[in-house]
Amino acid sequence: MIGKLDEHISYIKNFKSKDIDEIESLKIQFLGRKGIINDLFSEFKNVPSDQKKEYGQKINELKNLAQIKYDELKSVNSTSTKSISEDLTKPGFPISKGTLHPITIIKNQIIEIFSKVGFELSEGPEIEDDWHNFTALNLPKHHPARDMQDTFFIQQDPDILLRTHTSSVQVRYLENNTPPLKILSPGRVYRNEAISSRSHCIFHQVEGIYVDENVSFADLKQMILYFTKSMFGKSKLRFRPSFFPFTEPSAEVDIYWGLETETDYRITKGTGWLEIMGCGMVDPQVLENCNIDSEKYTGYAFGLGIERIAMLIYQIPDIRLFFENDVRFLNQFKS
Ligand code: DAH
16 A cells, blocks of 8 residues: 555656646645545545555645655746747837827917917916905906906905906016016916806816017017017917007907818808907006006007917817817827
8 A cells, every 4th residue: 555655756856748638637636635645535444544644644745746746847947838828029009199289279379379489488376366366457356347257256255256358467467577478378367157168167268468668569560560470370360459467458359261161150250350469559557566667668468369269270160179088089289
């Protein structure tokens, strides 16, 4: 009986295989519930008592060897089997690149056009105080013109609000710098308005301001002409007299876009004209509010809506599309 055990022990010691099926059947053959080792254990009672000790030791040795052999072969061969079945030269999954949002694309184009003629970037906070958003811009408390921009206030505090326009950045810059100054301030603005295909309560503006000695309305017109030619390749413009508390005189600028597509009809309400910006000569009082000598310096300012321009250029009939982040929409703007 002991001789049989010795045979099994040397069989296990010499067992070699790289075949995972063979390795598994070795385990079943020896360590399985109906395997050799269990059989040998059940024969223990028939072993003559003077051999019981040696038999017991050998059977345990066999059991340990079988387990160790199986574990060893399995760990070596299962990894190598895996690496053979997997083709390491296969390309990875394609990860699609994101796209710039159309608003970002247009914003960058606007910045580039103005930076060519000396405008520098200056940004301000979206959570603003009353002074920078309204009062310093000639919109004192209870001024009816505040109604033009329905405001989101923060936590019942009438002094802290989400800026309704990027004109607030003018004030911050004028307060901290001396002319000549020429800055462009792009950013997000907020108004408590009903959402429709043409208006949204979050949108984007670019504010520009130039203050120096002898700046005139003619300079402003020339700058807008340069901008519209560069941006749209079109320059048929209409300056309509308008009112803004922070500029005097003030104007709104319409561009003649034409009526070539259905979207042109929709966006321009069938007229072919679309308002693209408000502008004017900086009101001397605004300069004084920011401690700039209004006898010595004059300036012009303008504010334009980025969504409007993007809608025209990309023929987007509904402003809400910009805010839904639908990848089917966004993927169309691969640059
Ligand atoms: N802040 C104005 C608005 O949001 C736009 C504007 C008009 C800005 C005239 C200006 C300006 O700088 O001169 O409606």
